[in-house]
Amino acid sequence: MEIHVTINGKQHLWQEPPGEILLNVLRKHGFNSVKFGCGEGECGACSILLDGKSVRACLLVAGQVHGREIVTAEGLGTVDDPHPIQQAFVDSGAVQCGFCTPGMVLSTKALLDKEPEPDRARIKQALDGNLCRCTGYVKIIDAVEKAAERMKR
Amino acid sequence: MIPNAKVCLYPKDTQEAVRVLSQLGRRALLLAGGTSSSLSKDPSVDTLVDITRFGYDSIELKDGFWHIGCNVRMQQLAEHQGIASLANSMLCDAAASVGSTPIRNAVTVGGNLVQLNRWSDPPGAFLALDSQVVLLGLEGKRTLSIDEFLSGSRNKVLKPGQLLIEVKVPAVDGRIGAFEKFARTATDFSIVDCAASLDLVGSKIRSCRLVVTGARSRPFRVAEAEAHLLGKRLSMANISKAAQLAREHTRAIPDTRTSVEYRTRMVEVVMSSVLHKCMTLSREGR
Ligand SMILES: Cc1cc2nc3c(=O)[nH]c(=O)nc-3n(C[C@H](O)[C@H](O)[C@H](O)COP(=O)(O)OP(=O)(O)OC[C@H]3O[C@@H](n4cnc5c(N)ncnc54)[C@H](O)[C@@H]3O)c2cc1C
Numbered sequence: 001m002e003i004h005v006t007i008n009g010k011q012h013l014w015q016e017p018p019g020e021i022l023l024n025v026l027r028k029h030g031f032n033s034v035k036f037g038c039g040e041g042e043c044g045a046c047s048i049l050l051d052g053k054s055v056r057a058c059l060l061v062a063g064q065v066h067g068r069e070i071v072t073a074e075g076l077g078t079v080d081d082p083h084p085i086q087q088a089f090v091d092s093g094a095v096q097c098g099f100c101t102p103g104m105v106l107s108t109k110a111l112l113d114k115e116p117e118p119d120r121a122r123i124k125q126a127l128d129g130n131l132c133r134c135t136g137y138v139k140i141i142d143a144v145e146k147a148a149e150r151m152k153r
Numbered sequence: 154m155i156p157n158a159k160v161c162l163y164p165k166d167t168q169e170a171v172r173v174l175s176q177l178g179r180r181a182l183l184l185a186g187g188t189s190s191s192l193s194k195d196p197s198v199d200t201l202v203d204i205t206r207f208g209y210d211s212i213e214l215k216d217g218f219w220h221i222g223c224n225v226r227m228q229q230l231a232e233h234q235g236i237a238s239l240a241n242s243m244l245c246d247a248a249a250s251v252g253s254t255p256i257r258n259a260v261t262v263g264g265n266l267v268q269l270n271r272w273s274d275p276p277g278a279f280l281a282l283d284s285q286v287v288l289l290g291l292e293g294k295r296t297l298s299i300d301e302f303l304s305g306s307r308n309k310v311l312k313p314g315q316l317l318i319e320v321k322v323p324a325v326d327g328r329i330g331a332f333e334k335f336a337r338t339a340t341d342f343s344i345v346d347c348a349a350s351l352d353l354v355g356s357k358i359r360s361c362r363l364v365v366t367g368a369r370s371r372p373f374r375v376a377e378a379e380a381h382l383l384g385k386r387l388s389m390a391n392i393s394k395a396a397q398l399a400r401e402h403t404r405a406i407p408d409t410r411t412s413v414e415y416r417t418r419m420v421e422v423v424m425s426s427v428l429h430k431c432m433t434l435s436r437e438g439r
């Protein structure tokens with residue numbers, strides 16, 4: 001089936017079975033920041049922004065995103081020109097293996113787009129769907145605070 | 154992954170959706186939030202029907218009811234100011250207790266009520282608030298009480314091809330309410346939820362609905378505990394007795410999380426906690 005979808009501001013036309021899991025399709029088309037962790041909505045490694053909201057790419061099928069807008073971590077910044085959120089994660093030591101990081105960064109983006117000055121309690125709530133198995137959460141929350149501060153300026 | 158799906162349809166209105174679903178029968182799979190339906194492996198499905206494009210994604214106050222469209226997402230319900238004004242925001246609390254933020258951004262009110270897992274949180278709050286459910290099929294609309302929707306056999310209440318299009322919650326002022334979810338972690342499935350809504354005249358209880366969720370496969374009202382409270386005040390002694398009756402009249406089921414004994418015991422603990430919250434709220438004059 002023909003699926004029209006905007007990813008990171010660019011229009012794409014996919015020829016894909018509409019029942020294929022979106023996570024697999026995104027990875028097949030090179031969006032490798034979207035990770036496979038659990039495949040059942042528990043871990044957040046597959047986070048994307050769909051029309052601005054953080055959701056699970058492992059719990060959507062390709063047909064559901066026809067005509068809609070997706071943002072992945074690739075759309076935020078590059079290695080040479082990182083987004084302030086990405087830079088704040090680096091500067092805070094909030095990345096160890098990095099598997100959870102694209103999801104963490106996207107959940108942070110969704111939060112800060114809506115609430116530019118969240119307190120720590122609110123940050124924890126907004127990241128409640130993203131598990132990290134190595135860094136722990138303190139540095140990640142620090143990174144969100146730092147990003148919020150820098151983006152205000 | 155739905156292995157044999159060839160196309161996905163996006164009906165523009167509810168009539169078109171009902172027509173397509175009725176025509177295709179088992180060849181069609183209805184997708185709402187997708188959090189359960191996307192994991193279907195049904196080989197007989199060749200057509201997906203995404204119902205999230207036909208509207209029914211807002212919450213409106215009309216004719217004394219809050220009309221909540223089937224495509225309203227849980228996060229939207231949890232944050233809605235009008236719904237927060239209802240029975241001390243117990244329905245917002247129930248919606249906010251569903252999984253994690255990204256899950257709530259996807260799960261719809263309709264999908265959650267139709268899927269109805271043992272641990273689904275919002276249906277119990279809808280039951281405590283005396284809601285109604287509106288179904289639409291080829292033969293037209295049908296409104297039924299949430300009690301009937303939750304107690305009937307699934308295939309009889311919601312026939313194949315039928316849609317749940319909205320939930321209506323009476324916009325009654327002055328009801329006191331509380332919802333509490335008891336789970337292992339902030340985002341885990343519930344072990345037991347309790348929900349209570351009370352109508353007081355002075356300090357006496359004129360009517361009440363006490364609901365237990367998670368202990369059995371469906372949420373249910375505890376008639377014996379409700380009867381005990383009628384005409385009485387919300388005192389410590391009355392609360393203890395009502396919570397004890399809730400435990401005694403719950404035949405809990407076990408699962409991998411907890412035993413029957415533990416879950417049964419927690420019914421009393423959580424019901425007592427919810428009623429204490431109601432007592433505090435009533436003393437604060439709200
Ligand atoms: C990791 C995770 C954690 C979760 N935690 C919780 C939790 O704590 N509490 C909780 O309550 N829920 C929780 N859920 C959600 C729950 O398990 C269901 O997945 C969800 O309620 C389904 O809603 P949906 O909108 O995604 O529907 P879908 O998955 O799209 O559909 C579910 C079913 O309902 C049918 N359907 C959908 N909408 C309609 C309609 N309007 N009319 C007729 N039929 C319809 C579909 O055909 C399908 O059979 C969790 C889910 C996941 C994945």
Ligand code: FES
Pocket residue numbers: 035036037038039040041042043044045046047056057058059
């Ligand atoms: S892979 Fe999607 S939440 Fe874990």
Ligand code: FES
Pocket residue numbers: 094095096097098099100101131132133134135
């Ligand atoms: S950095 Fe390894 S999982 Fe978070």
